[in-house]
Amino acid sequence: xxxxxxxxxxxxxxxxxxxxxxxxxxxxxxxxxxxxxxxxxxxxxxxxxxxxxxxxxxxxxxxxxxxxxxxxxxxxxxxxxxxxxxxxxxxxxxxxxxxxxxxxxxxxxxxxxxxxxxxxxxx
Numbered sequence: 001x002x003x004x005x006x007x008x009x010x011x012x013x014x015x016x017x018x019x020x021x022x023x024x025x026x027x028x029x030x031x032x033x034x035x036x037x038x039x040x041x042x043x044x045x046x047x048x049x050x051x052x053x054x055x056x057x058x059x060x061x062x063x064x065x066x067x068x069x070x071x072x073x074x075x076x077x078x079x080x081x082x083x084x085x086x087x088x089x090x091x092x093x094x095x096x097x098x099x100x101x102x103x104x105x106x107x108x109x110x111x112x113x114x115x116x117x118x119x120x121x122x123x
Contacts, residue, residue, distance in 0.1 A: 096111075
């Protein structure tokens with residue numbers, strides 16, 4: 001059973017930084033596409049970033065240059081470094097996973113997700 005547990009959310013002022021972490025278990029982590037998506041009240045779900053088993057990644061235009069996704073296959077861990085946060089980044093952030101397709105990520109949505117961690121950015 002795939003289990004994903006997020007941590008690191010919180011409340012910060014605009015311009016601040018947070019680092020989200022995701023602990024994965026129950027599957028062969030190093031063979032899976034991993035990612036982060038977010039959802040704010042009244043808004044559609046948005047894929048923020050994803051990363052393939054070998055480390056190639058993609059980032060949404062809305063966060064490019066501010067957010068960085070990374071993974072540590074030895075620790076079964078996924079990270080999202082968020083800098084220069086804006087109020088519009090306020091959302092519940094979810095860690096997600098899916099089988100890699102030809103070694104890469106096939107796009108959103110990913111099959112499994114965690115319970116989420118709240119990020120709130122005040123102006």
